[in-house]
Structures are given as structure tokens and as C-alpha cells.
Amino acid sequence: MxxxxxxxxxxxxxxxxxxxxxxxxxxxxxxxxxxxxxxxxxxxxxxxxxxxxxxxxxxxxxxxxxxxxxxxxxxxxIDSQVPNKVVLDNILRGKIKQFNGYDVIEREKTYENSKFDIRLSKNEEIFYIEVKGVTLENNGVVMFPDAPTERGAKHMLELKKVKESGMRAAVIFLVQMDDVLYFTPNVKTDKKFASALKDAVDAGVEAYAFCCDVKENFVDIKREVEIRF
Known part of the structure; x- marks a missing residue:
């Protein structure tokens, strides 16, 4: 971007x-x-x-x-609108291999009680994706959230329902910086979100983290980052 x-x-x-x-x-x-x-x-x-x-x-x-x-x-x-734009652009350009092969790419689609950032579909296959921007860093370790987020925990529960309904579901943590070691949920700040994320992943929800190449007028995905629970 x-x-x-x-x-x-x-x-x-x-x-x-x-x-x-x-x-x-x-x-x-x-x-x-x-x-x-x-x-x-x-x-x-x-x-x-x-x-x-x-x-x-x-x-x-x-x-x-x-x-x-x-x-x-x-x-x-720090712009909270950037993660959605960057992820969507990379999906449209086929730059994220995990999300290739879908015919229809849509923004902000609702499933039950939650609106997710992206929905991919092809024939009968549907894939819901939620994107979270990450700006909190400590000694190279990046974390989400930086404040308690009931909405974030709700999204994880709804993604779990998506997966249990037979569809594909994923959360993407877009780290809005470069040169990081790994991503981890911020348990100290929000145990509820961290627990909801772990439950969702254990149920089959996919979780990815990507750091970015960031310049003073440019942001784009650079590489995938390890997630540690």
C-alpha cells in the first residue's frame, strides 16, 4: 500500500x-x-x-x-485501516499462498452475529477471514491486543462457529512493523481474548501472522511470522 x-x-x-x-x-x-x-x-x-x-x-x-x-x-x-487494505490487496494479487484459488473476494461480510473483514468463496466453499492489526512490541516480540477487546474475543468465538459449520475460517495478525521475532497473544492484558484464540485454533481455525516492510509512505507484507501460544 x-x-x-x-x-x-x-x-x-x-x-x-x-x-x-x-x-x-x-x-x-x-x-x-x-x-x-x-x-x-x-x-x-x-x-x-x-x-x-x-x-x-x-x-x-x-x-x-x-x-x-x-x-x-x-x-x-499505526493506522488501524491499513491491515485490512494490505491483506486484501495481497490476496487480490495472489501473494498469500494460503488464500489462493478463490473466485470471489468480498469485504465486510456478516456471519450470524459478527461481521468479518474478508470472505472468499469458490463454488460451495466459503472462507471467512478476520484481520487484526498489531502495533505492540517488546524486545522483538509482538502482541495483540494492547487493551482488552470484547469484540476481538467475540470474533474468535464466531470464527470457531464458522469452522464447526464446515467452512474455512482464519484470523490474520498483521504486524505493522518489521524485524520481529514472533507473535503471541497478550495474555497479561486480555486473558479472555487469548483463551478464545487458543480455543478457536484448537477447533481448527487457522491463525497466521505476517510482518510488514514499512517505509514513511509505504506498507506491505514482507514475511510470515511464527505464532507462539
């Missing part, structure tokens, strides 16, 4: 709510949109170097979208 709009670097100042933060750009403190409602406490620290996308469109309250954060020398994509 390439960001076509201009980008600019700044210094993170302060997050004022889930959607807005102050960033210093060329000495001026500017209100910017934060496209991630997660905590991201280890990323949104005063003085952190950030990369913003300039979006000039009617109706926007802010000119800039906060897209990337430098954690030391590590560049991390």
Missing part, C-alpha cells in the same frame, strides 16, 4: 482523546487525527518522531492524519 498524498515529519506532543492528538510540525503545534483507537501508550510518547499524511478534503476537521511512529529506529504503522 502506497500513500499517494504528501507526508511530513513531526514530534508527538500529546494525545487528547482516542481520535485526536497534538503534533509539532516545524515549530507549530497542530491538531491531528489519530486513526487508531487503541492505547498505543508505548508509541505516543512526548517527543517521538511521527510521520503524518496531509489530507486536504472537504469536511475534514484536521489537515493531517498520523500514520507512522518511530519507536527508536523502528518505524511502526
Amino acid at each position: 502506497i500513500i499517494e498524498n504528501p507526508t511530513v515529519k513531526g514530534k508527538f506532543v500529546k494525545r487528547i482523546n482516542r481520535f485526536l492528538a497534538y503534533v509539532e510540525i516545524d515549530g507549530e503545534v497542530i491538531l491531528t487525527h489519530v486513526p487508531n483507537t487503541g492505547r498505543c501508550k508505548e508509541l505516543f510518547v512526548p517527543g517521538a518522531t511521527v510521520v503524518l499524511e496531509k489530507r486536504e478534503s472537504r469536511g475534514r476537521k484536521t489537515l493531517y492524519e498520523l500514520e507512522f511512529v518511530y519507536k527508536g529506529s523502528r518505524l511502526i504503522s
Whole structure:
């Protein structure tokens, strides 16, 4: 995924709510949109170097979208819309071998009480996929979630139902950074999600993690990452 709009670097100042933060750009403190409602406490620290996308469109309250954060020398994509776009693009291009061979590729399709990010189908075969973006990292180990998520646990339970109904089901953890060791569920933060994920996998739900090649205007899948429970 390439960001076509201009980008600019700044210094993170302060997050004022889930959607807005102050960033210093060329000495001026500017209100910017934060496209991630997660905590991201280890990323949104005063003085952190950030990369913003300039979006000039009617109706926007802010000119800039906060897209990337430098954690030391590590560049991390924080936009929660990016994982779905990147995974879908790679499936459409046939770049993820586990998901090749389907004729119909659809976004945001509902099964019972949950809406999943992607549905693949061919003849009578149906495959539901849920995508989770990962921005939390500690010494090369990446984890999800960074805050308790009832919705995430519900998705795992529903994926289990999909599998038990005879269809294919998978969760993809898209790690929005490079150079990581492995992925693991964040048991300390959300035992319920970690348990629901393990139950789903034990029932046959597929789980994959991929890290990304991340540049200041670019994000794409780089390689598969080991998952450890």
C-alpha cells in the first residue's frame, strides 16, 4: 500500500482523546487525527518522531492524519485501516499462498452475529477471514491486543462457529512493523481474548501472522511470522 498524498515529519506532543492528538510540525503545534483507537501508550510518547499524511478534503476537521511512529529506529504503522487494505490487496494479487484459488473476494461480510473483514468463496466453499492489526512490541516480540477487546474475543468465538459449520475460517495478525521475532497473544492484558484464540485454533481455525516492510509512505507484507501460544 502506497500513500499517494504528501507526508511530513513531526514530534508527538500529546494525545487528547482516542481520535485526536497534538503534533509539532516545524515549530507549530497542530491538531491531528489519530486513526487508531487503541492505547498505543508505548508509541505516543512526548517527543517521538511521527510521520503524518496531509489530507486536504472537504469536511475534514484536521489537515493531517498520523500514520507512522518511530519507536527508536523502528518505524511502526499505526493506522488501524491499513491491515485490512494490505491483506486484501495481497490476496487480490495472489501473494498469500494460503488464500489462493478463490473466485470471489468480498469485504465486510456478516456471519450470524459478527461481521468479518474478508470472505472468499469458490463454488460451495466459503472462507471467512478476520484481520487484526498489531502495533505492540517488546524486545522483538509482538502482541495483540494492547487493551482488552470484547469484540476481538467475540470474533474468535464466531470464527470457531464458522469452522464447526464446515467452512474455512482464519484470523490474520498483521504486524505493522518489521524485524520481529514472533507473535503471541497478550495474555497479561486480555486473558479472555487469548483463551478464545487458543480455543478457536484448537477447533481448527487457522491463525497466521505476517510482518510488514514499512517505509514513511509505504506498507506491505514482507514475511510470515511464527505464532507462539
